[in-house]
Amino acid sequence: MGSVILAVDAMGGDHGPKVTLPAVLDLLRGHEDCSVILVGDETILQPMLPHRWRHSERLRLVHTDEVVLSDDPVMVALRKKKRSSMRLSLELVECGEAQVAVSAGNTGALMALAKNVLKTHPCIDRPAILTSLPTMQGSCLMLDLGANVDAQADHLLQFARMGDIVARGLLGQERPRVALLNIGEEDIKGNEVIKKTHQLLQSSGLNYQGYIEGDGIFKGQADVVVCDGFVGNIALKVSEGVARMLAFRIRQEIESSWWRKALGGLAWPIWQGLKRQMDPARYNGASLVGLRGLVVKSHGGANQAAFLNALQVGLREVEHDVPGLMSRELAQDHEPEPGSDTRS
Amino acid sequence: MGSVILAVDAMGGDHGPKVTLPAVLDLLRGHEDCSVILVGDETILQPMLPHRWRHSERLRLVHTDEVVLSDDPVMVALRKKKRSSMRLSLELVECGEAQVAVSAGNTGALMALAKNVLKTHPCIDRPAILTSLPTMQGSCLMLDLGANVDAQADHLLQFARMGDIVARGLLGQERPRVALLNIGEEDIKGNEVIKKTHQLLQSSGLNYQGYIEGDGIFKGQADVVVCDGFVGNIALKVSEGVARMLAFRIRQEIESSWWRKALGGLAWPIWQGLKRQMDPARYNGASLVGLRGLVVKSHGGANQAAFLNALQVGLREVEHDVPGLMSRELAQDHEPEPGSDTRS
Numbered sequence: 001m002g003s004v005i006l007a008v009d010a011m012g013g014d015h016g017p018k019v020t021l022p023a024v025l026d027l028l029r030g031h032e033d034c035s036v037i038l039v040g041d042e043t044i045l046q047p048m049l050p051h052r053w054r055h056s057e058r059l060r061l062v063h064t065d066e067v068v069l070s071d072d073p074v075m076v077a078l079r080k081k082k083r084s085s086m087r088l089s090l091e092l093v094e095c096g097e098a099q100v101a102v103s104a105g106n107t108g109a110l111m112a113l114a115k116n117v118l119k120t121h122p123c124i125d126r127p128a129i130l131t132s133l134p135t136m137q138g139s140c141l142m143l144d145l146g147a148n149v150d151a152q153a154d155h156l157l158q159f160a161r162m163g164d165i166v167a168r169g170l171l172g173q174e175r176p177r178v179a180l181l182n183i184g185e186e187d188i189k190g191n192e193v194i195k196k197t198h199q200l201l202q203s204s205g206l207n208y209q210g211y212i213e214g215d216g217i218f219k220g221q222a223d224v225v226v227c228d229g230f231v232g233n234i235a236l237k238v239s240e241g242v243a244r245m246l247a248f249r250i251r252q253e254i255e256s257s258w259w260r261k262a263l264g265g266l267a268w269p270i271w272q273g274l275k276r277q278m279d280p281a282r283y284n285g286a287s288l289v290g291l292r293g294l295v296v297k298s299h300g301g302a303n304q305a306a307f308l309n310a311l312q313v314g315l316r317e318v319e320h321d322v323p324g325l326m327s328r329e330l331a332q333d334h335e336p337e338p339g340s341d342t343r344s
Numbered sequence: 345m346g347s348v349i350l351a352v353d354a355m356g357g358d359h360g361p362k363v364t365l366p367a368v369l370d371l372l373r374g375h376e377d378c379s380v381i382l383v384g385d386e387t388i389l390q391p392m393l394p395h396r397w398r399h400s401e402r403l404r405l406v407h408t409d410e411v412v413l414s415d416d417p418v419m420v421a422l423r424k425k426k427r428s429s430m431r432l433s434l435e436l437v438e439c440g441e442a443q444v445a446v447s448a449g450n451t452g453a454l455m456a457l458a459k460n461v462l463k464t465h466p467c468i469d470r471p472a473i474l475t476s477l478p479t480m481q482g483s484c485l486m487l488d489l490g491a492n493v494d495a496q497a498d499h500l501l502q503f504a505r506m507g508d509i510v511a512r513g514l515l516g517q518e519r520p521r522v523a524l525l526n527i528g529e530e531d532i533k534g535n536e537v538i539k540k541t542h543q544l545l546q547s548s549g550l551n552y553q554g555y556i557e558g559d560g561i562f563k564g565q566a567d568v569v570v571c572d573g574f575v576g577n578i579a580l581k582v583s584e585g586v587a588r589m590l591a592f593r594i595r596q597e598i599e600s601s602w603w604r605k606a607l608g609g610l611a612w613p614i615w616q617g618l619k620r621q622m623d624p625a626r627y628n629g630a631s632l633v634g635l636r637g638l639v640v641k642s643h644g645g646a647n648q649a650a651f652l653n654a655l656q657v658g659l660r661e662v663e664h665d666v667p668g669l670m671s672r673e674l675a676q677d678h679e680p681e682p683g684s685d686t687r688s
Binding site for chain 1: 614
């Protein structure tokens with residue numbers, strides 16, 4: 001098998017193997033040095049495989065007919081479905097057979113199973129969900145996006161450290177600008193947790209820029225934006241909702257008369273360029289950070305291109321040794337300085 | 345003077361009288377039945393007034409040279425600037441000389457002064473900031489947008505009631521669909537305050553639709569979206585940031601080559617139509633609800649068209665007797681039913 005091995009939950013997401021399998025084949029075709037262990041129902045997957053991939057040493061099937069459904073409560077995924085494709089994918093990472101697990105399944109279940117199977121990193125209290133967002137300048141990382149409905153200042157500080165590590169490891173940024181999401185840029189703004197976190201970040205050694213407002217994210221004012229999972233999830237969904245609404249309104253505007261349709265048709269290359277830049281597929285693939293193993297979560301509704309992107313996020317994180325960097329750097333942060341308590 | 349009288353803080357906002365004065369004149373020209381009391385520095389305002397308005401009975405100046413600056417701490421606005429244009433505008437509403445106050449000044453100071461001068465409505469614990477947002481279907485109301493950095497379930501229930509009243513009074517909706525902003529639509533999602541509020545709303549008698557996610561707002565899934573001020577402010581700013589980033593990317597796409605510039609030029613009417621629909625000016629003017637008087641807050645950076653819109657929001661709220669409706673309906677809600685405690 002190739003040097004990077006991905007464990008892929010073939011059954012997760014709204015479209016299951018119809019999307020995951022072709023995306024996996026795209027990945028294998030484009031990256032000669034990687035292999036995939038596809039976890040799911042063999043009776044469905046086998047007939048879908050093109051002939052040349054049936055006996056490839058770069059693609060292995062692991063059979064299971066148990067699936068975590070999108071509306072399964074976390075407890076069901078955790079306790080009742082011990083052989084789900086989601087769990088088996090994570091176990092392949094846990095036992096070292098794969099270096100990253102990718103799933104488009106139910107986020108809550110994936111996070112709970114990942115904590116259960118892989119365990120939380122010893123220096124981290126709570127794992128978080130991290131993703132990349134487009135900005136006017138390029139892109140930025142944001143976390144947490146929904147793993148924790150509330151978070152204390154200590155947790156937010158840990159999120160900041162993990163975001164900083166991913167930005168350096170994966171994106172090669174030397175001193176990523178870290179900012180804390182708040183409702184104003186002045187020191188007096190925000191609730192108690194935010195103010196406490198602000199203080200911790202000021203003395204964290206990170207390249208901390210202070211508070212950032214919701215619109216500042218998209219101006220590209222920071223490389224890493226830190227927030228709790230409730231706020232982060234709402235910010236992410238709002239940004240998706242606004243983008244979709246604007247696309248809808250542009251379409252409406254174009255379709256309102258025949259001559260506008262003609263003009264809209266002429267402007268086709270502009271739309272295509274814009275679509276290429278802003279395509280949600282380009283931003284699909286959120287990392288679960290703070291675990292003892294790599295996990296990437298794809299949007300449940302991802303199409304083939306989007307799921308391929310999530311696979312590529314996983315591949316890049318392995319290639320850039322994000323887990324190794326995370327282990328080394330977090331352990332370093334965690335070593336108490338002589339005579340001082342770093343957790344104060 | 346005309347039947348509706350607005351007290352306008354001429355000095356607030358990034359541009360002061362350069363924006364507020366022309367917008368006020370636009371309002372007076374367009375609405376024969378309204379008058380304005382313009383509060384600010386006479387030595388600046390008087391020379392800017394066109395001759396025909398200098399002695400109009402529909403426009404009165406109230407002089408003061410004290411101004412609340414955009415970076416003034418709330419305490420300064422409250423204690424040190426007893427004759428600020430912002431405070432005097434609110435006092436004109438308090439004493440009944442005007443029916444609504446409009447300011448583009450510092451939000452925190454405006455809310456604090458409004459509570460101090462007008463007082464909180466007896467049936468409301470905390471005033472909130474409410475605004476209108478564009479959706480795929482039209483628009484919706486959202487509150488709170490930043491008056492309260494945290495809120496308990498009781499407060500969120502009150503926000504829902506006030507949003508419902510504004511939607512009925514101002515927009516004429518019979519049974520506005522009320523929804524609670526959360527990070528998932530399932531009952532188990534969210535933090536403790538959200539779950540508690542969900543229960544209160546289910547038995548509130550409102551047309552409660554349950555949870556709404558960040559993207560659902562822009563799909564038009566609700567007429568009134570309820571959230572705390574921290575989340576609401578971030579959602580609002582994120583939506584502005586994404587819209588601005590997309591406009592920036594469209595411009596970039598068009599300006600990337602001469603033939604794209606030509607195509608972009610041909611598609612001009614489409615951009616104009618879109619701009620008309622999505623113009624932030626159309627959505628400027630947030631209402632401070634839950635006070636014993638009407639106050640409308642304009643964006644600090646508002647241009648003339650945007651400030652005019654904030655004035656029109658104030659005018660419409662008076663014309664539709666939103667304060668009267670608010671008083672009557674909240675008092676009704678507040679009357680304990682025989683043998684039961686409505687605040688449980």
